[in-house]
Amino acid sequence: MIVGFFCRVVLPLYSHKYPSTHVLVRQTPALGKHLSGRSRSSTSVNHRKLVRNGEGKKSVIWLEGNIASGKTTCLEYFSKTSDIEVLTEPVSKWRNVQGCNPLGLMYQDPSRWGLTLQTYVQLTMLDRHVLPMASPIRMMERSIYSAKYIFVENLYKSGKMPEVDFAVLSEWFEWIVKNIAIPVDLIVYLQTSPQTCYERLKQRCREEEKVIPLEYIESIHNLYEDWLIHHKSFEVPAPVLVMPADHDLKKMLHQFEENREKILMANC
Numbered sequence: 001m002i003v004g005f006f007c008r009v010v011l012p013l014y015s016h017k018y019p020s021t022h023v024l025v026r027q028t029p030a031l032g033k034h035l036s037g038r039s040r041s042s043t044s045v046n047h048r049k050l051v052r053n054g055e056g057k058k059s060v061i062w063l064e065g066n067i068a069s070g071k072t073t074c075l076e077y078f079s080k081t082s083d084i085e086v087l088t089e090p091v092s093k094w095r096n097v098q099g100c101n102p103l104g105l106m107y108q109d110p111s112r113w114g115l116t117l118q119t120y121v122q123l124t125m126l127d128r129h130v131l132p133m134a135s136p137i138r139m140m141e142r143s144i145y146s147a148k149y150i151f152v153e154n155l156y157k158s159g160k161m162p163e164v165d166f167a168v169l170s171e172w173f174e175w176i177v178k179n180i181a182i183p184v185d186l187i188v189y190l191q192t193s194p195q196t197c198y199e200r201l202k203q204r205c206r207e208e209e210k211v212i213p214l215e216y217i218e219s220i221h222n223l224y225e226d227w228l229i230h231h232k233s234f235e236v237p238a239p240v241l242v243m244p245a246d247h248d249l250k251k252m253l254h255q256f257e258e259n260r261e262k263i264l265m266a267n268c
């Protein structure tokens with residue numbers, strides 16, 4: 001039998017309060033049909049909290065932050081913890097889908113290829129979200145929400161995405177979040193200055209990203225801040241734990257350790 005329920009939201013633990021109006025209950029009777037091919041038979045996907053019989057509570061954490069803010073590094077750290085599965089962003093797919101490179105194309109010509117990339121990002125992120133959980137705790141890099149609220153929004157707002165492309169992507173996104181429950185218990189936001197990210201981006205030296213100017217990183221930063229800190233733009237679907245992330249690696253590792261309990265207790 002399918003069992004699903006909501007858990008308490010631990011507001012006082014987090015730096016930014018989670019408005020109760022943001023608790024969304026989504027009933028999706030048609031979901032099984034839409035997820036055909038996936039083994040969802042013993043799990044309810046109608047609720048944000050999923051409980052499989054006999055398996056106890058599970059929790060899902062999204063790791064959000066600007067480009068090169070240190071998300072992968074953070075995931076690597078937590079991947080060493082038993083009982084946590086980490087899901088990195090499917091960037092390798094975005095760089096190579098059947099021999100094509102939508103990420104590279106988007107950076108070369110955002111107006112032409114923004115829709116192409118973001119359609120594929122939306123698909124591949126959804127695929128991550130509906131993947132059955134293999135561990136009690138899942139930490140995943142970004143989300144279908146940030147793809148829409150940050151990256152699609154940025155393309156559109158900067159005039160690089162035609163209105164019709166934005167409208168089509170928006171309708172797709174709205175349909176997905178209305179009809180498919182996307183579980184999340186906690187958002188960990190790695191908060192950096194744009195300058196830090198820019199320096200780390202240059203150091204990482206990903207081929208497609210060599211054309212990224214500081215202004216692009218600044219726009220992404222502002223969108224993240226408006227969403228997760230100032231609550232000025234879009235719904236925030238879970239409590240937010242803000243982690244200052246401009247520090248050197250040693251201090252960051254220390255900080256990850258200090259926040260371990262808060263993160264691991266995300267659904268209590």
Ligand SMILES: Nc1ncnc2c1ncn2[C@@H]1O[C@H](COP(=O)(O)OP(=O)(O)O)[C@@H](O)[C@H]1O
Nearest residue numbers: 067068069070071072073200204247248249252
């Ligand atoms: N705290 C840090 N101090 C200095 N460099 C860092 C730090 N964290 C990550 N890096 C480096 O910055 C680059 C981007 O980090 P990464 O974890 O890949 O970021 P993201 O996954 O957010 O894009 C990598 O070269 C990484 O080694």
Ligand SMILES: O=c1ccn([C@H]2C[C@H](O)[C@@H](COP(=O)(O)O)O2)c(=O)[nH]1
Nearest residue numbers: 066067068089091121146147151209
């Ligand atoms: O919706 C999205 C999500 C990501 N991207 C870009 C931004 C970066 O160039 C890569 C992801 O790298 P990170 O270092 O993990 O930030 O993909 C995008 O264009 N749209």
